Amino acid sequence: MDLTREAVAEYVAPVPMGSPENKLGNDPARAQNTPQFWINIAGPNATKKSGDRFQAKVCATSVANCTGTVISGINNDEYSTEGYFFALKVASVVTGQPLNIQVYDPAMTYVNDTCGANMPTQSEANALQALPGNPYPDAAVRFAPGLTSWCTGDQDISGRGTKTTFIVRSPDATPWSDLDNPVVAGCTKQMPSYDPGGSNPTIYQYLHPTDGKQDAQAVVNPADGSNTFAELFRQNVTICSIPAGSVSTGEYILQVRSNATAAAPTVYSASVVDGGHNRMSIFAGFGTAGLAAVDGSAVSINARGRLPIYANATAANTSFYLARVLPYDAGRTLRVTLFDIGDAASAGVLQILPPAEFAATFSGCVFSRDDGATLSSTPSTCTLSNVSSGNGFDGRSVTVDIPIPANYTCTPAVATQCWIKVRAAFPSGVTDTTTWSAAILGNPIRLVE
CATH class of the missing domain: 2.60.120 (Jelly Rolls)
Known part of the structure; x- marks a missing residue:
């Protein structure tokens, strides 16, 4: 006599971290700064001791988990070649509206932790607001120097060149793997980096449209398919828009990394040796109204088990x-x-x-x-x-x-x-880059029947 037993189990996904809502990090453009933190990502050449546990390669043996014996050629034993993953859970679809994913200030621009370097003076910020045609209607506050609510604090950590890549992946039936989720067409973006001042144009010069200093970087034209400095610096930038009718319920995955080339953004490249900390916030919502709301009922966004953050508060x-x-x-x-x-x-x-x-x-x-x-x-x-x-x-x-x-x-x-x-x-007050992780101890597979 043969005896058989059957059971139904489910995979327990990584612990959601950081937010129950459709926003992860501060949202100064909409005056929504509740969490008091930014998402942080380090370039590979940054030092782990500066706070990014999984994207900084460089560290001494005196730093936690830095023996240099786990990954060939990399001192940080915990380095992730795949970057960070964030889950965008679509619980319900809003009819007739696209699903938009935005990042505030997605390109690294060196200004230091408290925005005390390279920023326009207050007089320059006022002048930008007074420009003909009113291209920057709130420039006096948005581009003001110092530790304001707009200050992400992009920092020089062994370099100022971190180029951040954003990859949006569709839901699939294998929650134990994020890398096999199909990449959404048109939703892979690599951002440039800027090191203003010195021999380079200043932020004021990048933003001024007629001063003869990088005037093309002051052009704002969402329809031209390119991103200028004026379209990126302290702006909410749409990195992916999934058309109405093409959105499905489930978990979209946003992969954020600093170790890929523009030619092959989905593949780790050991040749990338940029340094620096790029800070930002991430939002998702259906249409303009969905992005403006603070609501996790239709779509929410959170980190999957690893949350890299930067807090700069007085x-x-x-x-x-x-x-x-x-x-x-x-x-x-x-x-x-x-x-x-x-x-x-x-x-x-x-x-x-x-x-x-x-x-x-x-x-x-x-x-x-x-x-x-x-x-x-x-x-x-x-x-x-x-x-x-x-x-x-x-x-x-x-x-x-x-x-x-x-x-x-x-x-x-x-x-x-x-x-x-x-x-x-x-x-x-703090100026703290830190990485949090969370996990439920035990088997990630649990019986449900």
């Missing part, structure tokens, strides 16, 4: 959406890794918070650092204190194991529920 005391954990993970452990945290004027406090609809605090959290240092943690409230680069967090990985209670519950159908948050309190 004072930070805010809660970020960290990771989404659903009720079927009750009784398991969420592992969060925070790399290179605490580049701040003074020490701060981090606390991992459960979804507000479930409880006020987590308990039983276990904090550890890769160098074995003793940390100032309070497991009963899932809090880590005295966080700063001066206290040994520079270039180090902090692991937080968070027990998900057996009675954990939330409502997955509500986009803003089931989100675990991290509260960051740095009263003296």
Whole structure:
């Protein structure tokens, strides 16, 4: 007699991180700056110690996971040749409207962490706003120098040439692999980089249409198929528009990388040796109204298991959406890794918070650092204190194991529920590039029948 058993299982996708909405990062053009962070991507020649855990190749053995023995010719053992992946989940299609994906300030322009280098003076910004024809109606604020809400803080990290490639991929039936998703036609873009000042034109000269200095870079013509400096710098740039009638429900994948050539943007190239940190935000929505709304009901965007961010705030005391954990993970452990945290004027406090609809605090959290240092943690409230680069967090990985209670519950159908948050309190301000990752410990395959 033969006996057989059958079961149905499903693959548990990477943990969503960063946002339950259709925006990931600040949106200054629409006065929506709730999260107080930008997405960061480093060029391959940047140093890992500067905060990008997975796209910077260069590091000393004193930095976490930098033995140089895992990937031939690369010091960073955690380097990803494929870049970062973001999921754009389309829950419902808006009839008659295209699905648009935009990036704010997608091209690297060196201005330093707090936009104190190469920016127009306030007088120059005012002059740009007063130009005939009014090409820059809000130039006095959009192009103002210093740490304003428009400042992404593109930085020189062993170079100023990071060229960022954006690739949009269609939904498919294999959620365990993002690279086999078909590339959407016309939705692969590589952005240039700009190093203004010195022997190069200044930002003011790039933007001025009639001063005889790179006047072609001040042309704004969305129909000509090219991107000028004026169309990229501090602008919301559409990198992909999927026509109405061609959009399907499911997860589109946005791949963002800094290690490909313009000739072969979907392929890793070891020949790319640019440095620098490029900072940006990512938005998605159906039509103009969908982009303007802050809403995750039709389409949402979040990082898939790895979230590279940059925060430049004069004072930070805010809660970020960290990771989404659903009720079927009750009784398991969420592992969060925070790399290179605490580049701040003074020490701060981090606390991992459960979804507000479930409880006020987590308990039983276990904090550890890769160098074995003793940390100032309070497991009963899932809090880590005295966080700063001066206290040994520079270039180090902090692991937080968070027990998900057996009675954990939330409502997955509500986009803003089931989100675990991290509260960051740095009263003296931050200029911090950091990379967060999250995973549910255990087998990624679970039985459902």
